[in-house]
Amino acid sequence: MKFYLIVAKGSKQGLPIPVNVDLFLIGSDPMCQLRKDRLGGKHCALMVRDEKVFIRDMDSGQSTLVNGSVMPPSEEWPLHAGDRIAVGSLEFLVQLQEHALSGKDLEEWALRCLDTRHEDDAEEEDQTGKRKTAASAAASIINKLNVMRGLVKGRLRVGIERGITVVRFNDDALVEEADISLVKKELCETLNKPNMRVLIDLKNVSKMSTSAVRMLADIHRWLQQYGSTMAFCRIQSELAPALDIMHVESVPIFADRDSALSKKW
Numbered sequence: 001m002k003f004y005l006i007v008a009k010g011s012k013q014g015l016p017i018p019v020n021v022d023l024f025l026i027g028s029d030p031m032c033q034l035r036k037d038r039l040g041g042k043h044c045a046l047m048v049r050d051e052k053v054f055i056r057d058m059d060s061g062q063s064t065l066v067n068g069s070v071m072p073p074s075e076e077w078p079l080h081a082g083d084r085i086a087v088g089s090l091e092f093l094v095q096l097q098e099h100a101l102s103g104k105d106l107e108e109w110a111l112r113c114l115d116t117r118h119e120d121d122a123e124e125e126d127q128t129g130k131r132k133t134a135a136s137a138a139a140s141i142i143n144k145l146n147v148m149r150g151l152v153k154g155r156l157r158v159g160i161e162r163g164i165t166v167v168r169f170n171d172d173a174l175v176e177e178a179d180i181s182l183v184k185k186e187l188c189e190t191l192n193k194p195n196m197r198v199l200i201d202l203k204n205v206s207k208m209s210t211s212a213v214r215m216l217a218d219i220h221r222w223l224q225q226y227g228s229t230m231a232f233c234r235i236q237s238e239l240a241p242a243l244d245i246m247h248v249e250s251v252p253i254f255a256d257r258d259s260a261l262s263k264k265w
């Protein structure tokens with residue numbers, strides 16, 4: 001399995017670093033594949049196992065951050081596309097790429113990934129029919145995100161439409177306890193303002209454990225304390241029984257996003 005670390009800040013911002021080994025070490029030790037002074041000797045390790053990517057803090061005495069959260073020493077966490085890793089002064093975006101790219105196409109793809117997960121309509125052409133440069137394509141996508149789609153925040157995409165905060169999950173599965181815990185933390189950090197209307201868009205989610213549904217129920221109750229309301233939209237049919245079992249049916253559920261945005265709840 002191949003994935004990329006995309007440099008997220010500094011003079012080399014947008015540089016894609018391919019990782020095609022099962023163990024990739026970051027630190028100052030000579031045996032590390034990615035080396036930088038002032039990092040721990042073996043600062044952290046990226047591992048591929050069962051077609052999944054994991055990160056382990058190597059207990060070097062220096063912190064490893066994932067989406068702003070400090071990893072406990074020697075602990076291992078799963079990683080997903082869109083996650084951000086920070087070690088020392090370095091910051092990377094984790095991204096997967098299923099199709100081979102080269103040269104300018106790879107650079108353009110990497111720049112776009114810094115601001116949005118690659119969607120079907122993310123690739124645009126200018127009026128002359130030529131592909132836009134990486135800079136203009138990235139700027140165009142940023143503008144669209146700010147207006148409509150929202151910004152990627154860890155495992156969430158958050159935007160505001162018609163005064164409603166729309167939250168969409170980037171992952172297609174909410175099953176692992178570590179993932180659910182991090183998603184809950186990100187939701188609480190994002191939705192901590194009073195009197196919000198929050199629409200949870202489940203379009204991407206095809207698998208959800210009872211723990212994940214329980215987490216959403218907790219978020220619903222937590223929002224009510226702030227005078228906020230919550231609704232769901234675009235729930236895949238296979239998830240409906242789980243939501244019923246956990247009695248989350250008290251939250252308004254809409255078949256499509258436009259209906260949810262136009263109704264009062």
